[in-house]
Amino acid sequence: MNFIELLQSVPLFSEMTNEELRTLEQSMVIEDYPDGHQIVSEEHINDRFYVLLEGEVEITHEKDTERGLQRLSTMGAGSLIGLHGLIGHNRPIVSCRANGSVKAAYLPSSAFNLLYQYNTRLPHHFQTIVAKQLAADYRNIVGELREMMLEDND
């Protein structure tokens, strides 16, 4: 499966045209990571947005906790990692480590900004994808908190 086919298999990218995906292909870097490789760390500012193409990553949280390492979840192919890094350059809240061999494509925020200068439609489409994912994340957090609050109030 080539890069474009891999991206097309990710639901959020399925509506992109082949031309847009080709432009994206030129802007993204594909890398293979060995088992245990730390892809995103809470200790370092992340400015890359990753699309997990093959394999599985483990999401963990360690910083600022008394309990040490917490394993939060695992994510598989098609998952998006580092959305927040694309928007604001901050240290991530969680870390992300390869669980077995992993293939991922990443887009540096500098490349994302360059796309805005040379092409208006693709970054717009990409920004819309980011916005939808953020909105979904936001709704999930609010939903969980609201459920907890309302249960506690009953």
Add this chain to the structure above:
Amino acid sequence: MAMTPASFKDEFPAIAEHCGPGGLDDLLAALQIRNIQVGQAVTTDGEYCDSLFLVARGKLVSQITSDNETIRLGSLIKGDIFGEVNILDPGPSTSTVIATEDCTLLVLSHNAFRKLDKPHPVMTGNILRMMCSIMVDRCRVADKLLFSKYAYIEGITDSESSQHPRLLQWGRDILQKLHGHAGSQL
């Protein structure tokens, strides 16, 4: 109540700064003016909404409600905006917003915003990025608070948690921040 480009710039500078002269005119044309009477709901928790709301006049309150209690999240006044999530991704509202005074709102629907894409892609792209940035900040704050309190919650038994005032207050704090009503702390 017509809004001129100059008054829009004064009242909503965060949005206006992304608009060129032609873009601002078209954005103003895309905004619908809605007058809301005191007590009337603008959005209802869980119900579909696809719009961003800009408060041009009056005061509103944002809240969520259970069978037994209403949790007030904060107030919205002239110059505030709400509905960022819904214009980005139309779907269920995350809170109920009710007018506590007669209000005038400027309403920008998802479709009206998307129609501005073609003539003003830079403007809409920048506004989109601004709203994404707001969402990222709120999610980061919520995540941080969630993690920082995680151990504390785990130390509370189920029977204690249902009546634990500090836990309830903590949950309220996070919800308020998520809805942008504690901006100074973001």
